[in-house]
Amino acid sequence: MSTHHNVLIIGGGTAGIMTAAQLLKKDNSMDVAIIEPSDKHFYQPAWTLVGAGTYDMKKTERTMASVMPSGATWIKDYATGFDTENNVVKTQNKGNISYDYLAVAPGLVMAPEMIEGLPEALDKGVVCSNYTDPEHTWNVIKNFKGGNAVFTQPTTPIKCGGAPQKIAYLAADYFRKNNLSSKTNVVFATPGSVIFGVKPIKETLMKVINRYNIEFKPHYAPIRIDADKKMIYFKYVASDENQCVVNEDNSLGEKLNINGNIEMPFDMLHLAPPQAAPQFVRDSNLVNDAGWLDVNHNTLQHNIFSNVFGLGDVAALPTAKTGAAIRKQVPVVVENITRLQKHKDEMDASYKGYSSCPLVTGYGKMVLAEFDYSGNFTPDPKLKQMLIKDSSKEHWRLWFLKKFMLPYLYWNKMMKGENV
Ligand SMILES: Cc1cc2nc3c(=O)[nH]c(=O)nc-3n(C[C@H](O)[C@H](O)[C@H](O)COP(=O)(O)OP(=O)(O)OC[C@H]3O[C@@H](n4cnc5c(N)ncnc54)[C@H](O)[C@@H]3O)c2cc1C
Secondary structure, three states, X not given: OOOEEEXXXXXXXXXXXXXXXXXXXXXXXXXXXXXXXXXXXXXXXXXXXXXXXXXXXXXXXXXXXXXXXXXXXXXXXXXXXXXXXXXXXXXXXXXXEEEEEEEEOOOOEEOHHHOEOHHHHOOOOOEEOOOOOHHHHHHHHHHOXXXXXXXXXOOOOOEOOOHHHHHHHHHHHHHHHOOOXXXXXXXXXXXXXXXXXXXXXXXXXXXXXXXXXXXXXXXXXXXXXXXXXXXXXEEEOXXXXXXXXXXOOOOOOOEEOOOOOEEEEOOEXXXXXXXXXXXXXXXXXXXXXXXXXXXXXXXXXXXXXXXXXXXXXXXXXXXXXXXHHHHHHHHHHHHHHHHHHOOOOOOOOOXXXXXXXXXXXXXXXXXXXXXXXXXXXXXXXXXXXXXXXXOOOOEHHHHHHHHHHHHHHHHHOHHHOOOO
């Protein structure tokens, strides 16, 4: 196997496979290689539905071989480091691989160790996460008998920022349908100050929260979990003039402790673990101060190394980390690499920060948040063809899109290099 490739891609996830497929669709004689250690490729967006018992986990998994574009060389190994001066990626077993152009797309990793007690608690008993084991989430929800159902998320960037609240809405709907609402407190606690940053979506979601009687707790950053005591500890992260006051008579049983942190008992807990770029990326000279791949927000070209591009969850882009965002990032990377190959230094294609979040708000209901870097609501005009006039409002057709159409488009179009 050659140890040099014209375009080398790290990661065969959503971003890596789409990039390779689109490059080869443009020019099937191109020498494209993907470093990817895993035998499996997952459609992660459906994990929210798996966690709510309405999608089969097996349908979210395919073999890596089945999505690897024909014409791409699969280097089945881990990337372990970079030698950017010599255009080389180091691997665990296959030595150094050199490149003319590099696309870095190894996604992100879960970092549960950033919350005390979480590594021991995660995916055991009543502590669950759609990010790590959505089938366990469904078991926890199914077996819940009432009490505090707490849903939360960390202070780090996470993939699909809406996922921690989607499962709260689905669980609240499930509890209502199973006559558990009267003996249940559903809590959604977030370090953020608002439920969602896009105004029309926020308005709809606040109505959803009121409909389910969800206790919305902004400025709550989870810092510790005691699985034995079934207690979660939050630091209140609002500005000083907006300090936390906990009414001791609250039905949740939450208290301010002597450290000034909030203690909240739980009978089930769902959370998104803290997340970070993979260690070999964080250890490299390719990251910004926060440890994410340092790329130009529009061209997706690395800010120092002009033949290196970055996209997907690993990239330091001020927008939501989603597959939907990658759908708009890939054509930009493909176009800009193609231009460089033709010795045109000027980057033409520009990513405007598009991302989207399909916020399922109950079984059979969904709101579709689509937005750009400025937080403008930017609904796809094609939704009108689906008879959806206003995607900031709940609609059954949007649920249909999420459960059936998007998985179909993912496996049959996006993975095949079609620009949908
Ligand atoms: C619960 C949940 C719900 C979500 N919901 C949605 C949604 O509704 N809509 C949406 O658009 N997005 C959603 N997402 C987010 C979406 O799935 C991700 O943003 C997307 O998969 C990221 O693609 P990626 O290619 O950057 O990373 P991934 O798809 O995670 O792929 C990374 C790949 O890199 C490989 N890799 C890792 N380390 C190395 C290494 N050292 N060397 C080589 N390869 C390596 C991995 O094996 C993996 O195959 C959701 C995610 C989750 C977890």
